[in-house]
Amino acid sequence: MDQQDQWVPAMPGLAARARDAARALARSTTDARNAALRHAARALRERQDEILAANARDLAHSTTTAAFRDRLTLTPARIEAMAVGLEDVAVLPDPVGRVLAEWTRPNGLRFRRIAMPVGVIGMIYESRPNVGADAAGLCIKSGNAVVLRGGSESLHSARAIHAAMVAGLRAAELPEASVQIAPDADRRHVADMLAASGQIDLIIPRGGKSLVERVQREARVPVLSHAEGLCHTYVHAAADPDMARGLVVNAKMRRTGICGATETLLIDATVAPSLLPVIVADLAARGCAFRADARARAIVPGLPAASVADFATEWLDAVLSIAVVDGVDDALAHIVRHGSAHTEAIVTDDAEAAARFLNGTDSAVVMWNASTQFCDGGEFGFGAEIGIATGRLHARGPVGLEQLTTYRYEVIGTGQQRP
Amino acid sequence: MDQQDQWVPAMPGLAARARDAARALARSTTDARNAALRHAARALRERQDEILAANARDLAHSTTTAAFRDRLTLTPARIEAMAVGLEDVAVLPDPVGRVLAEWTRPNGLRFRRIAMPVGVIGMIYESRPNVGADAAGLCIKSGNAVVLRGGSESLHSARAIHAAMVAGLRAAELPEASVQIAPDADRRHVADMLAASGQIDLIIPRGGKSLVERVQREARVPVLSHAEGLCHTYVHAAADPDMARGLVVNAKMRRTGICGATETLLIDATVAPSLLPVIVADLAARGCAFRADARARAIVPGLPAASVADFATEWLDAVLSIAVVDGVDDALAHIVRHGSAHTEAIVTDDAEAAARFLNGTDSAVVMWNASTQFCDGGEFGFGAEIGIATGRLHARGPVGLEQLTTYRYEVIGTGQQRP
Incomplete structure (x- = not known):
């Protein structure tokens, strides 16, 4: 005193x-x-x-x-x-x-x-x-x-x-x-x-x-x-399957400890039965763990169950939350509810769906067919960065x-x- | 309670x-x-x-x-x-x-x-x-x-x-x-x-x-x-005398109650003896009162004395503070000390002096040979304005x-x- x-x-x-x-x-x-x-x-x-x-x-x-x-x-x-x-x-x-x-x-x-x-x-x-x-x-x-x-x-x-x-x-x-x-x-x-x-x-x-x-x-x-980067990669129904596999692995596993790493995979119900098992296998082979919702676990039996808190967790580690969704609006609703307005990506060949996604989040950076790990001043061509901002005024990203x-x-x- | x-x-x-x-x-x-x-x-x-x-x-x-x-x-x-x-x-x-x-x-x-x-x-x-x-x-x-x-x-x-x-x-x-x-x-x-x-x-x-x-x-x-608009008009040694007379009258008297109205006249010592008396006469004829520093009062006897507080006062009325200064840097020092970072103007035919002035304030809007009363969204061509900002981030002016x-x-x- x-x-x-x-x-x-x-x-x-x-x-x-x-x-x-x-x-x-x-x-x-x-x-x-x-x-x-x-x-x-x-x-x-x-x-x-x-x-x-x-x-x-x-x-x-x-x-x-x-x-x-x-x-x-x-x-x-x-x-x-x-x-x-x-x-x-x-x-x-x-x-x-x-x-x-x-x-x-x-x-x-x-x-x-x-x-x-x-x-x-x-x-x-x-x-x-x-x-x-x-x-x-x-x-x-x-x-x-x-x-x-x-x-x-x-x-x-x-x-x-x-x-x-x-x-x-x-x-x-x-x-x-x-x-x-x-x-x-x-x-x-x-x-x-x-x-x-x-x-x-x-x-x-x-x-x-x-x-x-x-x-x-x-x-x-x-x-x-930015307090955290709870970034999402959304695999849309019209995603190129090979591109989706490559992007999810890169977005999650290239470096797991950076704020642009993907923490949650959202995948459309129409493609999840064919695509989710191979994505999970790709990631598991690289040492990734999972927290999956009931719909994902119905497709890939044995995935650990995700709690609601898991979808609000920035893992900064080799862990991926997984949710099956029904189209762009459902994906956006998940992102708005759980995200941190940092970086989100959609994988799709459908330009209309991409436009709807890019225009539908509050996030500072939105990507189409690219890895969320590109959220970085150097990768943006800025030469250097002093930080990343997720507020709404002055500067974002x-x-x-x-x-x-x-x-x-x-x-x-x-x-x-x-x- | x-x-x-x-x-x-x-x-x-x-x-x-x-x-x-x-x-x-x-x-x-x-x-x-x-x-x-x-x-x-x-x-x-x-x-x-x-x-x-x-x-x-x-x-x-x-x-x-x-x-x-x-x-x-x-x-x-x-x-x-x-x-x-x-x-x-x-x-x-x-x-x-x-x-x-x-x-x-x-x-x-x-x-x-x-x-x-x-x-x-x-x-x-x-x-x-x-x-x-x-x-x-x-x-x-x-x-x-x-x-x-x-x-x-x-x-x-x-x-x-x-x-x-x-x-x-x-x-x-x-x-x-x-x-x-x-x-x-x-x-x-x-x-x-x-x-x-x-x-x-x-x-x-x-x-x-x-x-x-x-x-x-x-x-x-x-x-x-913006909490206030303590705007300055600075009549530089190389000002066109007629332009200076017209601009000071307009900047002060067109509407005295708006935030872009000039509250303080700064005038170079080299031109004050010839120009200040006519500017004061112009303004006095339109009902303006004055608060002047000692150097101004030595040139125009009978002007009321300004206190330091007067130079920090947004009159929003037909009152003008007046100080005689020695060049651009002295004018800038006065503005930095007393101003509100809103709008400042220099009147001069000297492009180098103008550039030094425009680059030397913290203010949201700086003008060269124009009336401070132009600080307005409509006059800027914005169509409409919701306010004027004097902070440093996101939006100014x-x-x-x-x-x-x-x-x-x-x-x-x-x-x-x-x-």
Whole structure:
């Protein structure tokens, strides 16, 4: 309690410096921002030993699972990957200053909608220290200042990476306050960031469901995020059977732990008797387990029964929920009831059914005859992504450089007065 | 207190019905939505007597100022204007289904970013009953369901207008729950709407600063709004003197009560001695009062002194704050310190100075040689607006039909699996 009373929040000062830096970044040249990224990449490489030493300190205090330690661990290869990532972002097109629309009114006024940085981004992430470098790189490139708050377990690693980013900014003569980091591991910094309405313009959380849900619940600042990716692949009556088999296996099993992995298979009752047994066999041969509804179990005896909760579960593992449905509307009803508005796919040769499906979900990404695992900024051609958003405003789907911008209207006249 | 304990919130039920309606609206045809608007216009005209009677009940209970009563009062002409407004929206292009971007990746996947409705809009407004019809019209057109909450003083008027909108939906065979209204004047409905995260997708407040600031402060739902329009006109050293005189008079005096009215004149020290006296004389002749800084008062003796607070005041009246500045950066510093990120204008013949100014504010709208009074959806060519936004995400400036949409990605393949 005493400690609580004595809490001197760091965020107002950090955010105010970030605001000033953001204004300078917004006016900076593309070349200066790209130079900062390249200098930061060099600094990461030059400071490899310091970064590894900092990481070793974090690991020494880490007492959790092997998987957690793996995410926390930095290696020379992982540091090099961070550096290459920054250099890759440096060669992407500048998202700032794009003319998004222009038109002229009958009175001669010319209107232009111009992309500009959002301002100050708050990045809240967990154990993987590379997220700090990746996020800072995308923010610098898009002219945004960023306040980083990594997991308390990765504090020393995050600080060492932050120092390299600042060295890059300094070398490019951009404000060092463009990338800042919470000063210590106190969890109250997170609460302060979430409450920093007017100081931080946008919060992006990267991490597990519980972190993201906390941010969504508590933030008084706009958030771009997804809490989970409960993605569906729907095999329609008019699906090409071979395509359906290949897509379901890829969508479920290519990587089971990513948010774009399919968690539930919906299959039309008309084709399930012929197709579901071979799909199940394909997947079982690759080690997949199943949770199936009664209609699916009537077709493939021996499948474990699914509970209603199973259809609302993001497995992130080699497990597939299966339901037999009666056409597009039934599939859509299942998706609306159980889905997370992330990514859904239909497999069909029927263009009309596909159109009805694509237009019928609330989801950020809908696919026709493609694997849900393609929901990724790189696969979209964005070059890099800072996260994936399933909300309804500003940006949805992969959040890349363009999605880190907002816009202003420029109205250019010759002295027009409004009548 | 007992009453508080017994509160049975209406919002969850309203919002759930609105969600279902929104899904149906999102799939409805352009023709059906336009038909609903035209039928609603006819219903407003046919129900003129009922609407006026309802309005008379509201006026009978109204005990406030003449200005308030004027805003609350409906007349046959005002009802006709609402009906024409709906018909005007019916002929605008459909914002839903626009292809915002499309591209193909080397693997053959085709990507399309498609405009879709946001979902469920919450509209919180004050005394002017026509806002309900205007907002409902824009929401129906853009495929959004809307929950209306007007001022408690206009409850009967709002209900009568709502009934006409529902009649329009019914005649077009669209869900009646697409437009709903808070069931009574209880203020707790506002709090419930602001807390309806996940049920209402977007809140738009229309009204005075205190209403908008309350919504901004308390909402757990994204908000598009502006609390005030503290707009600046900056007369640069290279301004055409006649243009500057004309623009300042128009920007300040055309209508003093709108959010795009200029509240502060910034003028460069190099031209102030010659230009400020005539600008002041122009404005004084039209009844404008002044609050001037020391440098302005040294040039035009007798001007009343401005306090710092005056430069942060949205007068919405025939009052102008005046400050003398030293070039573009000084003007920008004043705007960043005191402005509301709404609309700012520079008057200059120097393209380089203009570019620096246009790129240097945080504001939603920046103008060059034009009157700030042009910040209006109609003047932008949007056909109609539901409000003006000064936040940084999703939409800024006038909020028209396009700004009431979000997007989804459609990814169209031929069986592509992710390697």
